[in-house]
Amino acid sequence: MPILQPIGRVFLNFLAATGRLSLFTVRATSHCARPPLYPRLVLRQMVEIGYYSLPVVGLTTIFTGMVLALQTNSSFSSVNAESATATIVVFAITRELAPVLAGLMVAGRIGAAMAAEIATMRVTEQIDAMSTLSTNPFKYLIAPRLIAGLTMLPILVLVGDIIGVFGGYLIAVYQLDFNAANYLAQTWRYVETLGVVSGLVKAAVFGFIVSLMGCYHGYHSSGGAQGVGAATTNSVVSASILILGANYLITALFFGVG
Amino acid sequence: MSNAGEMGATDLAKSDRPKICMRGVDVAFGPKKVLQGLDLDVGVGESVVIIGGSGVGKSVALKCVLGLVEPDAGSIEVDGEEVIGLAGRALDRVNAKIGMLFQSAALFDSLQVWENVAFGLIQGKRMEREAARQKAGEKLAQVGLGSDVAELWPSELSGGMRKRVGLARAIATDPEIIFFDEPTTGLDPIMGDVIDKLIVECVRELGATALSITHDMTSARRIADRVAMLHEGRIIWTGPVATIDHSGNEYVEQFIHGSAEGPIQMQVRR
Numbered sequence: 001m002p003i004l005q006p007i008g009r010v011f012l013n014f015l016a017a018t019g020r021l022s023l024f025t026v027r028a029t030s031h032c033a034r035p036p037l038y039p040r041l042v043l044r045q046m047v048e049i050g051y052y053s054l055p056v057v058g059l060t061t062i063f064t065g066m067v068l069a070l071q072t073n074s075s076f077s078s079v080n081a082e083s084a085t086a087t088i089v090v091f092a093i094t095r096e097l098a099p100v101l102a103g104l105m106v107a108g109r110i111g112a113a114m115a116a117e118i119a120t121m122r123v124t125e126q127i128d129a130m131s132t133l134s135t136n137p138f139k140y141l142i143a144p145r146l147i148a149g150l151t152m153l154p155i156l157v158l159v160g161d162i163i164g165v166f167g168g169y170l171i172a173v174y175q176l177d178f179n180a181a182n183y184l185a186q187t188w189r190y191v192e193t194l195g196v197v198s199g200l201v202k203a204a205v206f207g208f209i210v211s212l213m214g215c216y217h218g219y220h221s222s223g224g225a226q227g228v229g230a231a232t233t234n235s236v237v238s239a240s241i242l243i244l245g246a247n248y249l250i251t252a253l254f255f256g257v258g
Numbered sequence: 259m260s261n262a263g264e265m266g267a268t269d270l271a272k273s274d275r276p277k278i279c280m281r282g283v284d285v286a287f288g289p290k291k292v293l294q295g296l297d298l299d300v301g302v303g304e305s306v307v308i309i310g311g312s313g314v315g316k317s318v319a320l321k322c323v324l325g326l327v328e329p330d331a332g333s334i335e336v337d338g339e340e341v342i343g344l345a346g347r348a349l350d351r352v353n354a355k356i357g358m359l360f361q362s363a364a365l366f367d368s369l370q371v372w373e374n375v376a377f378g379l380i381q382g383k384r385m386e387r388e389a390a391r392q393k394a395g396e397k398l399a400q401v402g403l404g405s406d407v408a409e410l411w412p413s414e415l416s417g418g419m420r421k422r423v424g425l426a427r428a429i430a431t432d433p434e435i436i437f438f439d440e441p442t443t444g445l446d447p448i449m450g451d452v453i454d455k456l457i458v459e460c461v462r463e464l465g466a467t468a469l470s471i472t473h474d475m476t477s478a479r480r481i482a483d484r485v486a487m488l489h490e491g492r493i494i495w496t497g498p499v500a501t502i503d504h505s506g507n508e509y510v511e512q513f514i515h516g517s518a519e520g521p522i523q524m525q526v527r528r
Binding site: 120126 | 321324325326357358360361362365366367377378381383427
């Protein structure tokens with residue numbers, strides 16, 4: 001059956017890729033927990049991921065908060081429920097939009113850069129050179145990026161939460177004529193611990209996914225410039241899909257039962 | 259007397275034992291068989307050059323010794339220790355004896371020149387950064403580069419300078435064995451001569467064992483004590499460099515004369 005062959009090949013390739021990724025994840029994670037660690041490299045990655053991504057995440061969340069306030073007000077006015085604007089903005093930003101959008105933006109900015117850098121090191125034999133100099137590339141290249149991704153994305157999302165809610169406030173107060181004190185009081189009333197914590201947990205998972213995909217596709221790249229390009233594309237696409245899938249699973253874990 | 263005799267025999271056995279011993283090494287990438295029963299010994303303090311056409315597996319042979327490529331079959335010993343299957347610290351311990359100059363120098367783009375040279379000292383040998391920096395300066399001077407180069411980035415170097423920095427990095431840890439992967443490829447003839455002379459000097463000063471791969475016969479004649487010809491995955495001829503012009507092997511003769519006519523047929527589509 002010739003039609004079954006390509007399906008079987010795709011399925012087997014999928015299983016092989018899943019196995020390779022699983023082994024890579026276990027190996028990389030184990031190096032995050034075992035000394036020696038490289039604090040200087042971890043710090044450099046934290047600055048790269050956290051500090052330099054702030055403008056992108058800030059702009060994304062402020063515009064999202066502004067749009068959300070406009071849309072909520074516009075939609076809910078038909079049922080005289082405009083007063084729910086602050087509640088909707090704070091719920092949507094802290095629970096979903098800040099972590100998911102920050103994750104996707106960082107996947108595009110940092111995941112792609114990681115994949116390109118490590119893939120270039122692979123095709124120019126820099127990773128081989130590192131091994132010959134008695135340095136484990138997992139420990140030197142990958143563990144610092146995973147640790148930085150895992151720790152910095154929650155901080156970015158926390159800042160994004162504040163900026164996103166502030167974006168909603170700006171529109172509500174200065175364009176939709178909400179009372180500033182009432183809007184802030186309502187926002188504060190609906191900032192719930194579970195919502196914020198779930199968003200931060202998501203951010204940590206997304207940060208890990210972004211770094212892992214960037215490192216994995218970079219580390220396994222081959223074929224010169226074309227391979228570097230493919231690693232970059234695959235890193236962003238796979239991280240984005242995994243972020244959306246993980247978002248559903250974590251949401252179900254926090255809010256799906258009861 | 260008998261003790262002295264036994265000691266003498268033991269010493270002889272030690273000195274007779276090759277520094278690197280490869281036996282029956284097979285490597286295949288998918289259906290493509292790259293190495294097919296490679297046998298090669300490299301004696302202590304000897305400089306062996308593997309010659310052969312592009313794509314015959316010269317670089318793969320070196321990478322097998324370094325543990326970067328896992329052979330499908332065979333045995334590779336360094337100082338009598340089997341290296342196939344080694345991983346982690348055991349592999350690091352063996353690799354600590356080896357320095358390597360890569361074909362493209364493989365300098366780390368994100369590190370300055372001195373950090374590249376000192377990388378093995380800081381990461382592998384846990385040397386303090388200042389002491390490692392000083393030693394990197396000494397090694398750069400040994401390959402004819404001034405202290406001003408130490409602060410540059412790899413992207414600011416010419417091809418010849420990159421090779422020299424790569425050589426300084428390869429010898430920075432005073433290794434017992436040094437691998438040279440196409441040391442003169444991409445260099446002009448004068449710079450090629452400079453690099454070859456540096457290689458000979460560095461190997462002699464360190465008393466190291468050298469294993470090089472090249473298809474540049476001029477370079478091979480300068481740096482080799484012994485030459486081995488790799489063809490279709492195995493060594494088909496080996497002998498002292500002085501005898502290469504009278505090898506009596508038609509493959510070697512075709513290769514050293516760079517002739518298209520002979521037993522080695524390049525696949526050229528017309």
